[in-house]
Amino acid sequence: MSARGQTRQLVxxxxxxxxxxxxxxxxxxxxxxIAAGLDxxxxxxxxxxxxxxxxxxxxxxxxxxxxxxxxxxxGATRVACLAAxxxxxxxxxxxxxxxIAAGRLxxxxxxxxxxxxxxxxxxxxxxxxxxxxxxxxxxIGTAAALGxxxxxxxxxxxxxxxxxxxxxxxxxAFAALPAVASVEISAxxxxxxxxxxxxxxxxxxxxxLFMTALGVPYVLGVWLIPYLTDEAGxxxxxxxxxxxxxxxxxxxxxxxxxxxEAGGTSLTLLAGIAPLIAAAGLVLLAISDSTVAVIAxxxxxGVGFAVPYAAMYDEAERLFPxxxxxxxxLFSVGAxxxxxxxxxxxxxxxxxGRGELALLGLAAITVLAALANLRPPAPS
Numbered sequence: 001m002s003a004r005g006q007t008r009q010l011v012x013x014x015x016x017x018x019x020x021x022x023x024x025x026x027x028x029x030x031x032x033x034i035a036a037g038l039d040x041x042x043x044x045x046x047x048x049x050x051x052x053x054x055x056x057x058x059x060x061x062x063x064x065x066x067x068x069x070x071x072x073x074x075g076a077t078r079v080a081c082l083a084a085x086x087x088x089x090x091x092x093x094x095x096x097x098x099x100i101a102a103g104r105l106x107x108x109x110x111x112x113x114x115x116x117x118x119x120x121x122x123x124x125x126x127x128x129x130x131x132x133x134x135x136x137x138x139x140i141g142t143a144a145a146l147g148x149x150x151x152x153x154x155x156x157x158x159x160x161x162x163x164x165x166x167x168x169x170x171x172x173a174f175a176a177l178p179a180v181a182s183v184e185i186s187a188x189x190x191x192x193x194x195x196x197x198x199x200x201x202x203x204x205x206x207x208x209l210f211m212t213a214l215g216v217p218y219v220l221g222v223w224l225i226p227y228l229t230d231e232a233g234x235x236x237x238x239x240x241x242x243x244x245x246x247x248x249x250x251x252x253x254x255x256x257x258x259x260x261e262a263g264g265t266s267l268t269l270l271a272g273i274a275p276l277i278a279a280a281g282l283v284l285l286a287i288s289d290s291t292v293a294v295i296a297x298x299x300x301x302g303v304g305f306a307v308p309y310a311a312m313y314d315e316a317e318r319l320f321p322x323x324x325x326x327x328x329x330l331f332s333v334g335a336x337x338x339x340x341x342x343x344x345x346x347x348x349x350x351x352x353g354r355g356e357l358a359l360l361g362l363a364a365i366t367v368l369a370a371l372a373n374l375r376p377p378a379p380s
Contacts, residue, residue, distance in 0.1 A: 012176045013122055013130065016077060017137030018144070019173035020084055020114035022166050023053070023107035024218055025142035025247070028225045029149030029240060030159035031347075037159065038097055042226065043348040049222045050343020052101050056108020057115070057336040061329040064116040068325050077117055077177050084110035084170035092163040103163075110170070112336070114138075115214075116329045119313040128310050132258025135309040136251040142221050143247030150225065150240020205372045206315055207334045209271055212369035213308045214335030216278070216362050220246065220301070222339075223346050224285075227355040232289035242298050249302025258310035268374055270311040275370035278304025279363045286359035304366075308373075338365070 027034070027049035035045050067076045087106030094100055115138070122130040149162050224246065228239035261270060281300025284293050313328060320327040342358075349358040 008176075009125060010130075010133065013118065013134045014137040014140075015173040015176045016080070016114055017118055017134050018141030019166075019170045020080055020111040021138040021141035022145045022169055023084060023088070023111055024221045025145030025243070026149055026162045026166050027053075028146060028222045028243065029153050029236070030162055031222070031226050032229075033153065033159040038100070040097065041347075042351040043344045046222070046344035046347030048097070048101055048104055050219070050339050050347075052104045053108040054218070054336040054340035054343070056105040056110075057112035058333055058340065060109040060112025061116050061333050061336065064113055064329045065323070065326040067113070068117070073117055073121060074177070076113055077121075078174065080110045080113035080117070081170050081174035081177065083107065083113070085167045085174070088163040088167035088170065092160045092167065107166075115332055116325060120317070120325055120328055123314070123317065128258050128262050128314055129255065131313055132255035132310045135254035135258075135306070139217075139247045139250040139254060139306070142217075143244045143251065146221065146225065146243035146247065147240050150236050150243070153240075154235075154237045203319060203331075205375075206312060206319070207331055208369045208372050209275070209308060209312050210316075210331045211334035211338050212275055212278075212366050213305050213312060214332060215338035216282075216366060217246075217250065217301075217305050218335070218339045219343060219346055219362060222343060223350060223355070223358075224298075226347075227285075227350050227359070228294065230350055231353060231355045232294065234289075234294075242294055245295065246298040246302045249299050250306035253303050253306035254309045257307035260307070261311045261314065267311055267315070271308045271315075272370050272374035274304045274307035275366050275373070276304065277307075279366040279370065280304075282359050282363035282366065286356040286363070 027045070031042060031045050031049065034040075034048070035042055038044075040048075064076065067079070071079070083106045087103040087110065090103030090106070091100050094103070118134045118138075119131050122134040126133075145162075145166070148165065152162060153159075221243075224243050225236065225239045228234045228242060229236055232239075234242070257270060257274075261267075278301045281297040281302075281304060284297035284300065288294070288297075312331070316327045316331045342361075346355070346358040349355050
């Protein structure tokens with residue numbers, strides 16, 4: 001491939017990841033304003049920003065293989081971008097909670113499709129290093145949404161403008177998609193894969209890693225800023241900076257994790273030790289509200305959740321090489337079931353002034369995943 005073609009491909013992957021992942025970070029900075037504007041509780045915002053959104057991700061990930069079989073990888077990635085455009089426009093213009101929820105569901109579908117197709121397309125086109133770069137773009141998109149949203153809150157901008165911005169970014173990504181949509185990939189059946197996976201211990205361990213390394217950051221993307229402002233006493237702008245540090249660190253270390261895996265680093269380190277670093281960061285966030293501790297906490301979490309990224313996608317495809325889309329979709333479903341189940345509870349805990357208990361619970365889940373993967377999954 002020519003240098004120009006490689007550049008177009010890189011830009012296309014980056015925009016696909018960033019534009020769809022923007023939707024994982026644009027609720028958090030506006031959570032309080034959304035609650036006030038719609039006259040609902042923070043727990044209800046948790047249902048909107050978490051449960052509904054991640055229901056869309058689960059449906060998309062389970063259906064991505066079938067959709068790819070029907071319309072191809074190029075068509076499926078275009079659907080991902082157009083769903084983000086439509087969903088964000090609905091949120092921006094409607095006063096009705098039900099319509100906003102439907103829009104949020106569409107943005108969840110958008111990100112779910114991108115998170116299944118992106119790593120598979122990236123690995124087929126450029127190997128594990130390009131998977132890491134795609135993963136970095138996902139965290140950059142979430143970080144940018146947190147940062148821009150926090151700045152707009154500080155400037156008094158109406159929260160609905162956040163979603164206008166998100167729709168415009170998705171349109172730009174849609175225009176760049178031809179650079180990333182031409183790779184042929186094997187889809188497979190998610191249901192058949194689920195039956196095979198249920199009898200394999202390596203699959204269960206890998207599922208737990210996906211649930212932690214992807215699911216916990218999703219929860220933080222919605223609730224970190226409300227926690228830091230409501231309980232730790234930081235300003236919205238400073239809390240937004242901390243959120244950007246979390247995801248910017250992750251953006252740096254996802255490609256680094258890819259480089260380590262490509263260089264032969266043990267999966268015990270990538271999938272077992274790294275999550276323990278993330279758990280330590282969550283504990284720091286829970287037990288201390290000092291600026292130094294919060295910076296250290298978000299940095300540890302960013303590193304620990306980022307390093308396993310490329311390795312776990314690579315292992316999913318190695319376990320089931322003849323059903324790569326279905327494998328990635330199936331394993332990453334757990335990453336969405338976790339926030340889908342606990343997002344309202346985390347919001348309720350923060351609303352009751354007990355957000356530290358939620359963070360400690362997330363740390364415990366992360367430790368469990370780390371212990372399970374000290375002996376990493378391997379094909380059987």
